[in-house]
Amino acid sequence: MKKYVTSLMLCLLMLPLVAQTQGDTIYHFRFEPGNDGLYTAYRNNGTELSRLLACVVQNKEAILAGTVPIQVDGYCNSLDDETEARATARIRSNRVKSELITREGLTEACFTTRNHTSGGDYVTVRIVIPTSPSETGPEQQAETERLAAEAQRATAEQEAEQARLAAEKQQAEAERLRAEAEAQRIAAEQKAEQARQAAKQQRTEASHPAHDSYHLALRANLLRWATLTPDLGIEWRICPSWGLMVNGSWTSWTWDNNARRYALWEVSPELRWYLGKQKRGYLGLLYKVGQFNYKLCGTGRQGDLMGGGITGGYQLRLNRALSLDFNLGLGYLNADYEKYITIDGVRVRRGNKTKDWWGPINAGVTLVWKIF
Structure with a gap:
């Protein structure tokens, strides 16, 4: 110039x-x-x-x-x-x-x-x-x-x-296109990563659900079985927070030429409210009805029992299908029974009696099998 x-x-x-x-x-x-x-x-x-x-x-x-x-x-x-x-x-x-x-x-x-x-x-x-x-x-x-x-x-x-x-204009346009392509690539990678994380979360939730998501389960109180009293029950989980359960027990044993006897049947319906995020702890209302016949010494007792109370417990998850249910019930029981003795194999009545009981009315270590 x-x-x-x-x-x-x-x-x-x-x-x-x-x-x-x-x-x-x-x-x-x-x-x-x-x-x-x-x-x-x-x-x-x-x-x-x-x-x-x-x-x-x-x-x-x-x-x-x-x-x-x-x-x-x-x-x-x-x-x-x-x-x-x-x-x-x-x-x-x-x-x-x-x-x-x-x-x-x-x-x-x-x-x-x-x-x-x-x-x-x-x-x-x-x-x-x-x-x-x-x-x-x-x-x-x-x-x-x-x-x-x-x-x-x-x-x-x-x-x-x-x-x-x-x-220069062509170069600037090429740079702009490269920048757009890079932004699209980064966005695609972020979207793929989000999808991968979502899939991983779904797999984690499927393998480790936040709560026991069963609907129907069979139950067996191992403490009752240990006392030679077969016990079975069924539970219907109406929703994750509420369950309706019925347990039944029955046994009949005699020995010493029928001089000794241990017989019992019980039916115990219970309504449970499951607490917490994992829905494993619970509170419940229990009703119990049954009959008994005990003669473990010279005098026997035979009659009816009825009562109810409040229960509480916790379910320990073992795997996807099994759990252990630890529970205890406190409340009231009423027993109307008669006393008797046995003379030459014949029961001889010795009077009637009624007994009221406040305190523990139920206990169990129950194996729960989740059917579905």
């Missing part, structure tokens, strides 16, 4: 010589820094415009025919942003061209325009007026050739600049 400014100054020095043979060919229009308005009163712009219009009038036919080109160069170096500076230079060039188009009827095809972001705040207009070979001297011929070469060089620079801007 410094070379371009130096050439421009040389053209200014040679302007008087050129004017003697082929008229004014270079015209300068000054602009205020950062401004794109063309003011005729600013720094001799009005005089330059008059000289330019006179030259255009003299060569109008040749200009419209395309044999006399008009080269317009706009400059702006008073703005920091290169894009704004180039846009301002373009507007300045258009200001000058519009004066020629509106006043003398020229068209855009009559101009060759270049815009620059360095060199100053002005617009130059060059009109190359060819002369006949007989009137053309060596200096004028050299100047014409120099101007033509400079125009070609400026055109090449402009094309190179346009190619550079196009390459």
